[in-house]
Amino acid sequence: MIARLAQNFHVALERHFPERRVFLRSDTDTRFIRLKPGTQLIAFTGTALIVAWSIIATSILLMDSIGAGNFREQAKREQNTYMQRLNALSEERDAYAADAIAAQERFNSALERISVMQSELLSAETRARELKTGLEVVQTTLRDVMGEKKETRAQLAELQEALEGDGTLPGAGDGASSEAVDLLAAALERTAKERDQVVADAQDALLAADEMAQRIRAMETKNDAIFRQLEEAMTISVEPLDKMFRAAGMNTERLLDQVRRGYSGQGGPLTPLSFSTRGEEPGLDASRANGILGQMDRLNLYRIAAQKAPFALPVKANFRYTSGFGMRWGRMHKGSDFAAPHGTDIFSTADGVVTFAGWLSGYGKLVKIQHEFGIETRYAHMSNIRVKKGQRVSRGQHIGDMGNTGRSTGTHLHYEVRVGGKAVNPMIYIKAANDVF
Missing domain, CATH: 1.10.287 (Helix Hairpins)
Known part of the structure; x- marks a missing residue:
């Protein structure tokens, strides 16, 4: 049975790929190469695979290029949206500051x-x-x-x-x-x-x-x-x-x-x-x-x-909010991520005392600041640290530059707020201050 199937396969193979001879002639001699049906099948299959792989690879590259273009456009749109929102927040903050100054003047007059x-x-x-x-x-x-x-x-x-x-x-x-x-x-x-x-x-x-x-x-x-x-x-x-x-x-x-x-x-x-x-x-x-x-x-x-209290934003320049507080990839993400160009200034979000300034495991270059009311803030993945341990800092003071140190996939700031040693969502404080500052 097996011999008969092999014979039938060989007959079909010879029908589609008959034996061929390739002659190689020189000045003094003539030689030939005999191409058996099996050899032709292997060559045809290999060529077909190469052609198919080339087509698939080209399609993938083309689709990736198109997708990357769309992603860049979407990123630009999101960046424009964030910039508009930041400008609006800045204008609101300036308006609130002006109102606060006017209120203070009214209080003095009163x-x-x-x-x-x-x-x-x-x-x-x-x-x-x-x-x-x-x-x-x-x-x-x-x-x-x-x-x-x-x-x-x-x-x-x-x-x-x-x-x-x-x-x-x-x-x-x-x-x-x-x-x-x-x-x-x-x-x-x-x-x-x-x-x-x-x-x-x-x-x-x-x-x-x-x-x-x-x-x-x-x-x-x-x-x-x-x-x-x-x-x-x-x-x-x-x-x-x-x-x-x-x-x-x-x-x-x-x-x-x-x-x-x-x-x-x-x-x-x-x-x-x-x-x-x-x-x-x-x-x-x-x-x-x-x-x-x-x-x-x-x-x-x-x-x-x-x-x-940490009611201010740690980044004043244009930034992209890339990741929030909560579960991410099966692990707890204990802070908020702000992405901006390498070297962007990072500021303290409240008055306090620097308790750590150096390298710490996955945080990379890290600054910890202890504030009143049992609140601590952390600023991770910095490229440069501008403060020292034991230094007293004020709200809005430049404490470091944004970088990509430690366990990080790109330039950004990992910002944490801890109350009594327990991590809480930093956006609670930032959003709570939107109506005031």
């Missing part, structure tokens, strides 16, 4: 107005107290004068009765009676003038008190409008910062207490106001002013905390 208001209110309180004391004195004097008037009228009535009875004063002659009447008339006239003067003074004091009351009411209305504007400005300024810290998962009260312990001094414009000079409880205006100052203190503490 502090000056509050100081003037405090002085005016203290002066008004002093004048009101003096008027009250003066009115009490006038009322006391008026009561005394009225009492003397009543006594004088009673004496006058007794004298008139005596004169009408026998024409003489008790215990006196005619001359003495006439002198007594003259003295009595003069005393009555003097008492009447004093009474009229006291009444006029009392009326003037009442008019002055009414005028002072109207001025105080007008000042209270003006102060209420100023307080409302200041309270609204403080709400607009404090709420975004409070929202930013809460979006980053931070306990705002605990954070502010920690900052306050580091900056425990208080004085100057943030000193609580007291509009009373007699140890009394502060009034409504004083309470509102103290509330505004408390909000301003909270705003300043938030601004200090914002400098100490």
Whole structure:
């Protein structure tokens, strides 16, 4: 059976590839090469394979070239999109910075107005107290004068009765009676003038008190409008910062207490106001002013905390966001990757102290910075390190250059944020700050 199949295969092979002879002639001799059907089949098969491989390889190269062109175009589109987004973020940041400067100027103006208001209110309180004391004195004097008037009228009535009875004063002659009447008339006239003067003074004091009351009411209305504007400005300024810290998962009260312990001094414009000079409880205006100052203190503490937490971007030049926080290729990727040209400046995202600056395994050239609130940031795969261990750095300070050191497939920055030693998504802080900075 096998022999028959072999014979049939040989017959078919001879039919398609008959035996051929190739003659090689020279000047002195003629030779030939006999090509058997099997040899021709092998040569044909090899040639066919080479041709097929050439076609496939050419197709792959062509498709790869087309795909690479599309990828470059897509990369360019993505880069343009990122650049537009970065420009928009930069414009928003500049706008927020301008608003912050304007708000600070408004706060300074408000502090000056509050100081003037405090002085005016203290002066008004002093004048009101003096008027009250003066009115009490006038009322006391008026009561005394009225009492003397009543006594004088009673004496006058007794004298008139005596004169009408026998024409003489008790215990006196005619001359003495006439002198007594003259003295009595003069005393009555003097008492009447004093009474009229006291009444006029009392009326003037009442008019002055009414005028002072109207001025105080007008000042209270003006102060209420100023307080409302200041309270609204403080709400607009404090709420975004409070929202930013809460979006980053931070306990705002605990954070502010920690900052306050580091900056425990208080004085100057943030000193609580007291509009009373007699140890009394502060009034409504004083309470509102103290509330505004408390909000301003909270705003300043938030601004200090914002400098100490990593809310800024580590790269300010144009970059491409290449990889995020989470699982990647079956392994946990504990940071975010930012790709940009080799040597791009890398900046600290918050105030802190450099705890490591050197080579570390897969990180390559690495910088670690310890910040407040138990936060640490890491900057890996650098080409150059610009800081030293133990150095204190500020937010936005140049700490290194982007590179491709360590376990890296291309030039980029691997940026990590760790809280209490545990890696968290850096974009939580970056996105939380988009509405503020």
